[in-house]
Amino acid sequence: VIQAWYMDDSEEDQRLPHHREPKQFVSIDRLAELGIISWRLNANDYENDEGLKKIREARGYNYMDICDICPEKLPNYEAKIKSFFEEHLHTDEEIRYCVAGSGYFDVRDEKDQWIRIAVKKGGMIVLPAGIYHRFTLDTDNYIKALRLFVGEPVWTPYNRPHDHLPARREYVDAFIKKP
Numbered sequence: 001v002i003q004a005w006y007m008d009d010s011e012e013d014q015r016l017p018h019h020r021e022p023k024q025f026v027s028i029d030r031l032a033e034l035g036i037i038s039w040r041l042n043a044n045d046y047e048n049d050e051g052l053k054k055i056r057e058a059r060g061y062n063y064m065d066i067c068d069i070c071p072e073k074l075p076n077y078e079a080k081i082k083s084f085f086e087e088h089l090h091t092d093e094e095i096r097y098c099v100a101g102s103g104y105f106d107v108r109d110e111k112d113q114w115i116r117i118a119v120k121k122g123g124m125i126v127l128p129a130g131i132y133h134r135f136t137l138d139t140d141n142y143i144k145a146l147r148l149f150v151g152e153p154v155w156t157p158y159n160r161p162h163d164h165l166p167a168r169r170e171y172v173d174a175f176i177k178k179p
């Protein structure tokens with residue numbers, strides 16, 4: 001339910017997979033080195049799932065809502081799709097649990113290369129505060145995701161560059177190794 005790979009640098013449709021040739025996959029352990037945590041959960045019963053409950057308790061994710069991304073349900077669809085795909089960071093974790101459909105979370109590695117993380121039904125992912133990232137639907141064009149948060153949610157995206165923000169500095173100190 002979660003797979004990741006290095007992206008090519010073609011300007012083609014953002015919803016295509018953009019594998020390199022040959023394909024260059026990235027393991028869950030490598031993602032963890034960038035501060036990205038993920039789980040596989042049972043999305044058929046997300047409203048009563050014990051696994052999700054435990055994660056929420058352990059990590060303090062008291063806030064939760066649902067984000068249904070299709071033209072009929074998301075107000076300002078085109079503009080939002082566009083802004084999701086602008087490279088940005090947040091001052092808090094971005095926590096998403098895909099309960100239907102699928103999508104791509106792209107993140108920058110230590111060398112500023114794009115890693116594409118494909119999340120499908122049952123995949124839950126945490127992008128750490130301060131990581132540069134973006135989101136796009138894939139060619140199936142649909143995702144239903146739970147958004148979680150610690151406390152009152154703050155969704156503000158800071159488009160790149162925002163290297164002076166404390167959240168960015170802390171991310172770099174913790175995860176980007178310096179020569």
Ligand code: KMT
Pocket residue numbers: 067069084094096103134135143145
């Ligand atoms: C975000 O912040 O990029 C989003 O909420 C994308 C949709 S959640 C699958």
Ligand code: NI
Pocket residue numbers: 088089090094133134157
């Ligand atoms: Ni974001």
